[in-house]
Amino acid sequence: MHPLPTESRVRAIVRMLAFAGFVSMAGCASTQPAGTPAEKRWLVTGSLLYVAPDRPPLANAWLLVNGDKIEAVGTGSPPAVGSGSAQACNGGVIAAGFQNSHVHFTDDSFANAATRAPKELEQSLARMLTRFGYTTVVDTGSQLANTTALRQRIASGAVLGPEILTAGSPLYPHNGIPFYLRQLQPEILRRLAQPATVEEASVQVRRNLADGANGTKLFVAAPVGQGEIRRMNPQIASAAADETHRLGGLVMVHPTDPDGVRSAVAAGADIIVHTTIDPAGSSWDAPLIAGMVARKVSVVPTLKLWRYELDKEQVPAEVREKIVGLAERQLKAYIDAGGQVLFGTDVGYMTDFDPAEEYSLMARAGMTPMQILASLTTGPAARWRKEALRGRLETGMSADLVVLNGDPAADVKRFADVKCTFGAGRLLFQREGF
Template identity: 65%
Template sequence: MKRITLLFWLATAGCASSQRPAVADRWLLTGARLYVAPDAPPLEGAWVVVSGGRIEAVGSASDAPPAGVRREEACAGGVITAGFQNSHVHFTDPAFAGAASRPGDELQSPLSQLTTRYGFTTVVDTGSDPANTGALRQRIERGELRGPAILTVGSPMYPENGIPFYLRDLPPELLRQLAQPASAEEARALVRENIKSGAQGTKLFVATPQGHGEIRRMAEDIARAAVDETHRRGGLVMVHPTDPDGVSAAVQAGADVIVHTTIDSPKQGWSAELVGQLVSRHVSVVPTLQLWGYELTKADVPADVRERLVGGAERQLAAFSSAGGQVLFGTDAGYMTDLDPTQEYVLMAQAGLTPMQILASLTTAPAARWSASERRGRVMPGFDADLVVLRGDPATDVRRFTDVKCTIRAGRTLFVRAPVDGEPPAH
């Protein structure tokens, strides 16, 4: 294959050569295989030239890389893909408290374990303290911490008098901060304040379990007002649905992303009509299948019941994906203390998604959802150098998606897997 080279655009003043980065910023990554994108054939014996945080050129074994370019040996020899996005995380763990002033070495380890250790170069925080998450994001962008790009929806909104039962043990001062708008205008004001605080969208709990089978629901006019105000300001609306009726309410309100499948209702199935509405209105779904086994195990639910409920969620994902719905990978890590996403990949595969469909949920799909398809999600010249190097090929085993050798964002290596004595080489 011919080498693909980056054409530098002319700036409004000066010539292209004045925009070229210093030689020190230019380096070469080599790999056994490269997935340019989920919908493109892989390149064998591949290489990528990175310059100034962007991809300059991509090639394969049939076309030698440019000579004299510094090689990134620590990350060489694996399977290269575009950087991954986890579309459902939280920065609510006490390890991230005081992010503005906490010593960087105290934040780095939990940050890496939640994100870059598993190849995530972009994450979506689906609910946290906006000021604290904003401080964490700023420290990453200043280079004080090695971390992913953080998109956040800030503080969620709940139905009026509708805090879910599982949050009621929070300290009273925190409970008082949880927004429960009583009117459409109050919802609009909350959206404006949230986005002013740095959020890129809004999260709505349109239905919340109160215990003993009771579900509290957000009023339709309030949900629609929050959605409309968010869209007017260029943000996305992410919805926690709880049950199929909550999914339907989210669709009717104009939501962009459903952040879970559902198991909490006897009506666990998603009808063909509901799936059709989700797809026709371009609503994305974050399955979080691993979360259900985690939660049900905590609740001491018998294994056969757990299997039945998780199986129902898998069928929801299968129906949605088969109908052409856009799936976004996400785990709810940060709320869920099990940070290893291996089981999520396994369950998605059990639901019928192919390895390349899973790769799309990590790369091209979230880039499209966040209007960033011209910048990330593919390994192409001109794109941000957000890359993951895996030690094995996920096309042969989806568990390989977590076998991360290196994570690179904007040309900066954020994570390098430490070698283990006696460990066989990657294949």
């Protein structure tokens, strides 16, 4: 194996970890989502319906929605509900709405979210998220005020889009701004939190959550150049995690390397937001994985991201696949030990929004189609303590659902082949031609 030189490879792998609130990404063409169903009660029918990943699918099924809730689910002849049914979305494979647990609202098209025209925001949301079935997303680093403004407009009904959870502004090690951020303007760099004391970390956490964050993102390890990784003081990391938990939030950690994963687990992390491919030959040993599982630490694999970064650096395909294989083996060992996986792609940093490859890589790492479905639905719902509201298609649950064009049990790439997306009973996306 011939990995990239240390500095170049670090730059290739961790550039995406820049504090996304200050980074702009180019947009691409989008499909504009449709409006809401015409009536309060409406019906969608499907060839198959997945109530939950741990239950067999229902054939020749239907689902009745009343307002923002599921009124009934059944098979055979559907009830009559009049002309307001979702006729255009009939005939596919129905599942609970998906959650992408690693996104960034960093594209210029999301700027000025408080005042931007609703249709412009909806086009951007469809391009990146709702056309792939996401009804809930977790923003793991952005400009908090802008993201909360976008969230509020979606919640109010002014903009059609997914439910947004956000970590707001990350915390970095003291004097640990990653080298790839040093080109930012001085006034921006001064705003990046680098707590030097336990109290500074606690204050920053309280400020973020008071301003609308749902949790805290910690960089427990940051590459600062010349091969050096600056690490967050363990007491500071633990204090930030403790304060986050006291306030009811979750702790998300970017680890950089296996030692960073160990630090995250020790600090009390709830979610590790990446697998790791640094240093060369990186692996998660059995004691580390056992500790993660025992402490119920979830993992967002982001496997496609590594290919994306290495391709940008023009790493030869055979070398790239060996490097990506490190992350796949970490994921396999983790799921074999009973760990909880949360699906996530790092879109918003990554401008290739299509998740089909991520699904394929997860399957190659050993995940079954139903384990992948769980990572999209019941897993994140439970992780965010929302299992009573979403993640399954049952009476009384939120009417968050996705209609696929084929059965993902036969081909996991079908998870990305979305016909329609509904959030809280509203049609967020409908593919053209249906």
